[in-house]
Amino acid sequence: MANKSKFQAIKGTRDLLPPETALWNRVEQTAREVFGTFGFGEIRLPLFEPTELFSRSIGLDTDVVSKEMYSWVDNAVPRLGSLADVVISWPDPIQTEDQFSAYKRYVSDFVKELERAIDSDELPKSPVNKQALQDVKEKFETLSQASVDMPEGKKLAGECVKAIRLAVRFAELGDYLTLRPEATASVCRAYIEHSLQQLPQPVKLYYIGPMFRRERPQKGRYRQFYQIGAEVLGGQDAPGVDAEVIEMLMTFFDKLDLEGIELDINSIGHNFPSCRPAYVELLRAELTKVRDQLGPDSQRRIDTNPLRVLDSKVESEQAIIATLPHIADHLCPECAAHYAAVKQQLQLRGVIYRENWRLVRGLDYYTRTTFEITAQGLGSQNAVCGGGRYDGLVELLGGAPTRAIGFAIGEDRLILSLQQQARASATASEAAAGASRVTLPSSLDVYIAWMGEHAYATAVRAAKDLRQAGFSVELPPTELKFGKALSHADKLSAKFALILGDNEVSEGLWTLKTLADGTQQKLPEPALIEHLRNSLGPL
Numbered sequence: 200m201a202n203k204s205k206f207q208a209i210k211g212t213r214d215l216l217p218p219e220t221a222l223w224n225r226v227e228q229t230a231r232e233v234f235g236t237f238g239f240g241e242i243r244l245p246l247f248e249p250t251e252l253f254s255r256s257i258g259l260d261t262d263v264v265s266k267e268m269y270s271w272v273d274n275a276v277p278r279l280g281s282l283a284d285v286v287i288s289w290p291d292p293i294q295t296e297d298q299f300s301a302y303k304r305y306v307s308d309f310v311k312e313l314e315r316a317i318d319s320d321e322l323p324k325s326p327v328n329k330q331a332l333q334d335v336k337e338k339f340e341t342l343s344q345a346s347v348d349m350p351e352g353k354k355l356a357g358e359c360v361k362a363i364r365l366a367v368r369f370a371e372l373g374d375y376l377t378l379r380p381e382a383t384a385s386v387c388r389a390y391i392e393h394s395l396q397q398l399p400q401p402v403k404l405y406y407i408g409p410m411f412r413r414e415r416p417q418k419g420r421y422r423q424f425y426q427i428g429a430e431v432l433g434g435q436d437a438p439g440v441d442a443e444v445i446e447m448l449m450t451f452f453d454k455l456d457l458e459g460i461e462l463d464i465n466s467i468g469h470n471f472p473s474c475r476p477a478y479v480e481l482l483r484a485e486l487t488k489v490r491d492q493l494g495p496d497s498q499r500r501i502d503t504n505p506l507r508v509l510d511s512k513v514e515s516e517q518a519i520i521a522t523l524p525h526i527a528d529h530l531c532p533e534c535a536a537h538y539a540a541v542k543q544q545l546q547l548r549g550v551i552y553r554e555n556w557r558l559v560r561g562l563d564y565y566t567r568t569t570f571e572i573t574a575q576g577l578g579s580q581n582a583v584c585g586g587g588r589y590d591g592l593v594e595l596l597g598g599a600p601t602r603a604i605g606f607a608i609g610e611d612r613l614i615l616s617l618q619q620q621a622r623a624s625a626t627a628s629e630a631a632a633g634a635s636r637v638t639l640p641s642s643l644d645v646y647i648a649w650m651g652e653h654a655y656a657t658a659v660r661a662a663k664d665l666r667q668a669g670f671s672v673e674l675p676p677t678e679l680k681f682g683k684a685l686s687h688a689d690k691l692s693a694k695f696a697l698i699l700g701d702n703e704v705s706e707g708l709w710t711l712k713t714l715a716d717g718t719q720q721k722l723p724e725p726a727l728i729e730h731l732r733n734s735l736g737p738l
């Protein structure tokens with residue numbers, strides 16, 4: 200029976216355990232190596248940022264910002280924060296005189312503390328805070344005159360409680376912070392903050408780490424998930440830059456031997472000076488004609504953001520969407536030339552792609568190239584990477600106009616796909632060999648089975664030498680009978696057992712047992728490492 204603990208990982212979060220973590224490390228190491236060969240350096244970013252960084256960059260009309268972010272107020276004055284929590288969450292309606300007095304005390308304390316914090320500059324003297332203070336004070340005075348004994352008094356108190364709650368909510372009691380739902384905005388923030396535009400351009404950065412979105416968890420979709428991303432900031436928007444970023448991505452997937460991945464590309468033109476706005480208007484006009492046949496989300500998007508209708512997965516809308524105009528036919532000459540050159544450059548690099556005119560991004564700062572990679576074995580959540588050019592973002596965040604392109608790989612999905620592929624090929628080879636059990640390759644090279652005090656000292660020394668030579672070694676801390684030790688070695692899937700008893704130590708000849716076939720041989724101590732190297736290959 201599984202152990203039941205009081206505590207469990209929060210929904211949508213997971214523990215990653217060995218041996219699976221070895222695969223995560225391999226993936227991340229491969230990214231570091233491949234990205235390094237393309238001149239990218241690692242950037243490590245904070246896990247939380249000001250909320251506004253994301254609401255500005257990702258856009259208020261997106262699911263991520265409107266409903267999926269983990270945000271909170273970082274109370275500048277902790278006591279004020281606690282008082283605000285109490286005042287906001289006080290049960291309404293107030294029933295008894297005692298509750299009423301307690302509530303008034305809290306509100307009075309809140310007013311005093313807010314006043315003090317604003318006067319002492321612990322909180323900003325902003326119009327919002329001044330207004331909040333005034334509103335709470337006014338309502339508190341009215342509240343003080345009410346009595347909850349009488350129905351009218353109760354009614355008045357109820358109204359005051361609501362008004363106070365609202366005013367307290369509006370007060371700026373600290374910074375609004377958010378766990379990062381993605382990292383591109385942070386990279387741009389860092390580029391501006393550290394004046395990286397003064398370095399030789401472009402600046403090429405990659406990051407690896409967790410992101411947080413309050414999505415509905417399912418296979419391949421988590422609330423804490425991991426991305427491996429890269430961004431090229433500054434320099435030119437030459438098609439070679441776009442093609443090289445995509446080439447790097449494909450090289451990475453190639454190095455991981457991930458099979459069956461597909462690359463989709465598109466160009467969404469420029470927002471400024473002209474080609475995309477004209478296309479968006481055309482799309483809106485076409486969509487308006489078929490408004491009645493679309494679902495509520497798409498109907499809303501005709502007004503707010505027609506491009507996003509193209510993202511729709513609603514089955515009944517697919518036939519209609521297929522008849523809509525393609526952006527490729529409406530690009531301005533410069534964007535069309537850029538797109539053609541990107542495709543040509545991809546061919547030059549031997550990158551196989553598919554054009555997908557529905558691959559769009561709904562925000563103004565995205566420009567020209569967009570791309571997406573899908574992998575096998577992931578069901579509906581099959582996108583493992585999304586990317587594109589975003590020449591307007593750095594400026595939107597307060598920097599100078601800066602060309603930029605990047606991508607984010609969903610590491611969880613990539614790992615799922617690799618595992619799926621490994622299982623499929625293990626099953627195939629198992630069937631071919633008629634084997635009954637799939638065994639995972641072991642990471643433990645040598646298990647040292649020792650008996651006797653002398654042997655222990657030798658075993659400790661042997662473990663040290665072997666580990667220094669790069670082998671992974673298990674040394675039982677207490678003496679075990681050889682039979683027990685060897686069965687432990689088996690359970691750990693060790694490749695070799697080094698058997699050290701009094702005889703071996705006094706003779707200087709050590710016994711090495713190959714656990715796969717049970718054969719064993721005697722080796723003089725100095726020959727051991729060389730022998731293991733020859734058997735296990737380079738480490």
Ligand code: AMP
Nearest residue numbers: 419420421424582583584585607608609
């Ligand atoms: P995005 O930042 O939305 O463009 O996503 C880039 C990639 O991150 C996607 O292609 C997915 O592979 C991955 N991803 C996004 N959201 C999640 C999630 N909630 N769980 C797991 N992977 C995700």
